[in-house]
Amino acid sequence: MALYYLIGNENVKFSIGHLAQLHPLFALPFLGCFIALAWYRLPFAIALLPLALPYYLAPKTVVRSAQFSPAEIVLWICLGMAVVQFATLRRKWPYQLSLSELRQRFGPFLWPILLFVLAGIISLFGVSAPTEALRAFRQEILDPLLYVGLIFFCLRSRQDITRLLVALFTSGLVIALIAILDYTMFGKTDTVYGGPPSVGLLFDYTLPIGLAIIFSRISWKLRLPVLLLCIPFIYALLHNDSRGSALAAFPVVLLFVISLAIRKRKVLLIGGSIALIIVAIGYGLFYPRVNRIIMDTVINGHSDTNNVSTLQRRVHLWQSAEAMIVDHPWFGVGLDNWLCHYADPRVVPSVPALSGKYKPDLPEYSWMKSCPLASHYYIVAAENGKNTYMYNEPGLSHPHNIFLHVWVSIGIFGLLAFVALLLLFYWLFARILRYLAVQTVDHSEQWRWLAIGAAAAMLAAIIQGMVDSAFLAQDLAFCFWLLMATLLLIRSQINMSWR
Structure with a gap:
């Protein structure tokens, strides 16, 4: 292939x-x-x-x-x-599989999934760019769910599920190796994507699987090679401009995996308390330096020539999404139709006017060809009488928040279904861990690391999704539904009842 x-x-x-x-x-x-x-x-x-x-x-x-x-x-x-x-x-x-067996595999997840699909279908009607919305529906909702169906029908063993997660981990490893080569030769880490953040988002879904294997209790003959394979990820992350992955998602995920690797509650409580005390003492001794690092890397990091940081841009994007949601709360503006309502092409720089039509002369403005002029645009061009310089990047294609992105794309019902799926995911994860702890299950340790790997990957995606798009993109949507299917298959394979 x-x-x-x-x-x-x-x-x-x-x-x-x-x-x-x-x-x-x-x-x-x-x-x-x-x-x-x-x-x-x-x-x-x-x-x-x-x-x-x-x-x-x-x-x-x-x-x-x-x-x-x-x-x-x-x-x-x-x-x-x-x-x-x-x-x-x-x-x-x-x-x-019979219909009853298939229904049993979905369990309570079926209704949120159906509601999410229905919200996506309804959002297709009356959109500004129907072709883009239909393409996004196929790539980000329909195709991933068809893949979930294939997974449910054809993956029937622990080896199949292991192979699935190993393939996901390997896809991230290949991108990490390309990123290292890209950085060595050209000083950038875009790889096959349009920018470094996309690399970090893929790592959110892939690297935690390796971390779960490393901290599991399976043989070191398997854990040591995985540890070595995680090194390219770390190198690529350290040279990546996506701070959401390196500074937020993976420290939290690492603590999450380590805490689940410690089976005794006393050890976990004592160790956690000692770690918190050390962190508190360290902050007390070095708080001026820590505060300066936070200001330089998080608050004011990646500032442009106008001293506008990426955090400020995200705040303005969230304000635009909030205003868009106020006007389109129920069904959103449509999948991949954000740009049609975001920036007015008539005031976008470097776009010449030709007989009343605006023809983009740069690739990042190609969206203007498919979007008719809207009655209102939601970009925060000025705030308190001051220029926000948001028109310097009119092609920002999403609100940089996973929940705002879902809401503004397919409406409140799609958002409720999405939140319900996440809550059910971690409810099922907790039940699987408890079941494996009290029941005698063959290969329980392998099942455990498979479940922890899926949960850790989802957690990393949600954390970075607070400041980026971690779901509504083709590769990320496949990853999201793949992790959902993994937990559902584990429940089925270990014969754990829904009750």
Whole structure:
């Protein structure tokens, strides 16, 4: 699939030699090989799909002008294989589930999922840019949930679930290695994304899986290689401009994993108390330096030539989202339609007016082509009579907060469903840990680290999601629903009742 994706794909922005110049027909034999292998080892192909997630910004031209990301291509091939196998084998299909069995696997998660999908469908009507909204619905809601369905049907063993999370971890490792190479050669860490924050967001969903393995009680023959493989992540994070991952998400996740690795309550309480005392004493001794570091890196960090920091920009984005929500509280403005209501293209710099139409001359302004002029724009251009310089970056495509992003995109009902899913996720996680602690379950330690890895990854995404977009993007949406499916499969495999 990698060879099929690279051959004849001129959208790949990093150098791949002469592969991009080859005729796309040369790629078809490799696609045929993948289809044949997926037919014989469908669960294997489904579990390895996370390896294709990060590359959606460089889609492959499949037929004429139709372009799809490698993850979409793999998904639809696997879905096609499953449908054809079921049609030909019928009751002999080894992955068959009855409706009651499928309903049992979803449990109480089914209703929030249905409400979330319904809110997404309703948000498609009456939007400013319907094509973008429909594409976003397919890539960020429909495709990931179809993948969850394939996971439920075809992944039936502990090895399958382990392979799924290892593939997710490996996708982050590949991006970490590309980031190191990118930084060494060009002094940046954008890799295959449009900016460093996207790299940090992918690490949120991938690195915690490695941390969970390291602090588990399985053999060191497995834990030591994973520890070594985490080093590229750390190096890439230290040279990444995304402070949400390095300074907020991973310190909290590391404490989360360590606290769950300590099984005795007394040791945990005493150790935690000692750690808090040491931190308090350290802050008391070095508080001027600590405060200065916080001001320089968090409050005033990444200031531009106008002395506007990224934190100030986020506050203005949150204000824009709040105003947008006040006017569109029930169903939002539509998926991927934020920019249509955010910045007025008539006052955007470097955009010449041509016969009343505004043609963007820079790639980051391409959204203007699909958005009609709105009656009102929500960008905070001035505050207390002072220029906020937000029009210096009119292409900021989301409000940089995971909950505001969901609300402004699909409305209050979508937000309620999203919050309910998160609450159910950690309720189920706590129940699984308690069940494994009191019941005799084969391979309980492996099940435990799988659950902790999924929960830690979700926690990292939520933390950075407070200041960034950690959900409504193609790769991140797949990661989110994959973690949901992982916990639901673990519950099923260890035979834990919903009651």
